[in-house]
Amino acid sequence: MTIEQIYTGCLAQGAYYIVSGKEAVIIDPLRETKPYLDRLEKDEVKLKYIFETHFHADFVSGHLDLSRKTGAPIIYGPTANPDFEAIIATDGQIFEVGDIKIKVLHTPGHTMESSTFLLIDENGKETAIFSGDTLFLGDVGRPDLAQKAASMTQEELAGILYDSLQNKIMPLADDIIVYPAHGAGSACGKNMQKETVDTLGNQKKSNYALNQPNKEAFVKEVLDGLSAPPKYFGMNVAMNKGGYEDFDVIFKKGNHPLSPDDFEKVAEDSGALILDTRNAAEFHKGFVPNSINIGLQGDFAPWVGAMIVDVQQPLLLVSDSGSEEETITRLARVGFDNVIGYLKGSFPEWEKSGKEIDHVKRISAETFAAELSEHSKVIDVRNATEYAAEHVNEAYSRPLVEINEWAPSLKSEEHFYVHCAGGYRSMIAASILNSRGIRNFTEVEGGFGKIKETGVPKSNFVCQTKTLN
Template sequence: MLIHQFYDTDLAHASYAVLRAGQIIVIDPARNPQPYYDFATLHEASIVGIIETHPHADFISSHLEIHETTGATIYVSRLLGAHYPHQTFDEGDIIPLSDIQLQAINTPGHSPDSICVLVTDENGQTTTLFSGDTLFVGDVGRPDLREEAGNITAKKEDLARQMYHTTRHKLMTLPEEVVVYPAHGPGSLCGKNMSPDLQTTIGRELRENYALQLMDELKFVKDLIADQPFTPQYFGFDVELNKQGAPAYAPSLAAIPRLPADSILANGTLIIDTRPKADFNSGHIKGAINLQLQGKFETWLGAIIAPEEPFYLIAADEARLETALARAAKIGYEGQIKGALFNPPQAKQISDELNLEAFKANPDDFTIIDTRNWNEINAGLLFKDALTIPLPEIRNRIAEIPTDKPIVVHCAAGYRSAAARSILSGQISSVPVYDLGEAVTTF
């Protein structure tokens, strides 16, 4: 048996191929199916099955496209309510792969329809657990993403209680030597305390994972719900799209209009400019939002832009434009792109530049806005009188910002503040809006 992990650092997403005797089962595939086809070609093998551990909230899966291309069977829990051709795969169900077996375990907690996949090798030994978003290295899946999305909805408290029983009765009873392969690593918003490691063992998690330590159900629920990261707008949209099955990846990208650089863009349509902020600040289209490609672009795109909200996409050159389009497609946003262009000559709006010494000398002369996430804000303010408006909320809270003084926006390192400043400067013209940027680390 060969297990291969495919890891997308942009979304901290891990998917897998299990190869045995010329047959492959793919688990939780990403939007672009090509890496799985390439793996099959390399090993002269056939993809015969795709397993979805649950309908993912943070990325779009290629399960339907792989099925339509290869004829492979899609396996999902009956609880998922899938609208695509599939075979149900629930507690005790087995997929034979030559002389090994993949067995389903229903593991509600992150979602009501979550499953894990337990592998038994050719010697009958239980060796491997593909844990989806149920068990991570150092964490378990957050329980608050299915209150309004999916075939079955559930309150976070109810799912947290289910996670307590899933961990205690399903996972913690497995042999300690079982190797665990989760669907996410650090940086994912599907948990709050993930280790940098991308695999683990049941024994290690029993010793080190806070959620698997001795505690009663009430404490577990309280601890699991507390301090979870924010939920981007696109999460519910992706759950529903994954439940339906997404359109084919390459044709969807090809359908996006590539526009001449000097195109006239429709008034009132958002513009997402993915260039580095130094380039953006030197000249951009008025009202454009600066979401830099080198950061967590997908996360912030789906946090700031609502599902089905149209926008234009701008990049520095053709290669980076294609990269930006591919990354937007990872979260299913390619259909919202009205047009894509690079290096537009009409990008002439110059950003105001902060006099850092004047700000340090007299910060009270400025309205300071803290755009960090709530968990960061709650840990302590960097400026005592700052307005606290996390980046995902800023488009809806502009009216709260006073305009009697120049505005300075900050985050923790400069990415979010660049985006927030671009949003505010497109709406506020009576006073300058500045980005404290990386200089925030000197305070």
């Protein structure tokens, strides 16, 4: 028997490939199926089952495409009601794979169909759990995502999650290995560890959620401090539950190079959003007017999902040459299937064509420190907890995810500085503001990380009553 965790850092997501004898299973696969198909062929094994721990919200699973291409059935836990053919397992049902067994443990709470898969090895020993979003390392799955579908409050779901953990997970042996669906960086939890594998015994000791004295305390602690879920989560759940177009079709449609003239015409005719995935250092120096910058070399897919409201929004790409296919793939992983082409030759071709170019004013932290005065307005787009820990004295806390709420209150005649932690998020904000005609700002390169190295006055005093106007 072999167990392989296939971890995708940009989504903080773990899929699992398990082989015993000449049979294999895959748990929570990513959207693109080719890597799995290649691996199955290489290992000369048959995919027997595709296990889904629940209807995922933060990414589109590859279960449907993988099932179509291999014939392997999809398995969900009790109460799941997908709009496609699948095996809906009963609590405690066992599936044999080669010389091992996988037992379904129904563990509702994160969602009502959420299940944990218990692996029993060749010797009959309970060896590992694939806990999905029921149990993370250092945390548990947030219970506020399925309220509407379950017709329950988040408090009721949190109570159900407590019962699942206490009755199904805690009684298991301490030496069992925990393989979660996500790690640090995922929006599916709030306190996840950077490690991606641990023993259950260690989690019983270190995980705050497993160390609450009673259900009431658990509910309070698990719900405390939850930020609003990204807007695309509901749309991804709908795709995972209701079905989606074949990834190969999506990829072919998006992998369409366009000359500058054609790119410009398609943008005008389609109303597409121009998504520039180059890094901030390149973007600020020049870009196609009205482009939104979300760098590929960062938490790309989650930020696309957070900032672009509709997964059906037509997208035109400006990416570094050679990265177009990766960009289309990473967009499809979170359900953005409507890429209609990309700028051939990237931005240098646009420059050569002599077409209009826009830019963002960017300065170093040292220049920011020299220019800063008591009359300067500074907008910090980091999240609230980062801001509360330490920030530029008198800076406004305006998280990037809330830009639609605070941007309209900006005064066009008043200059301001904008920064984040390192420059990634502030350039997203800068590009959005710029596309809306708000240009009276300067973005700070290197963000608060570099600002801290200067003599700029800092504070951890939070005054949330400050208004932009």
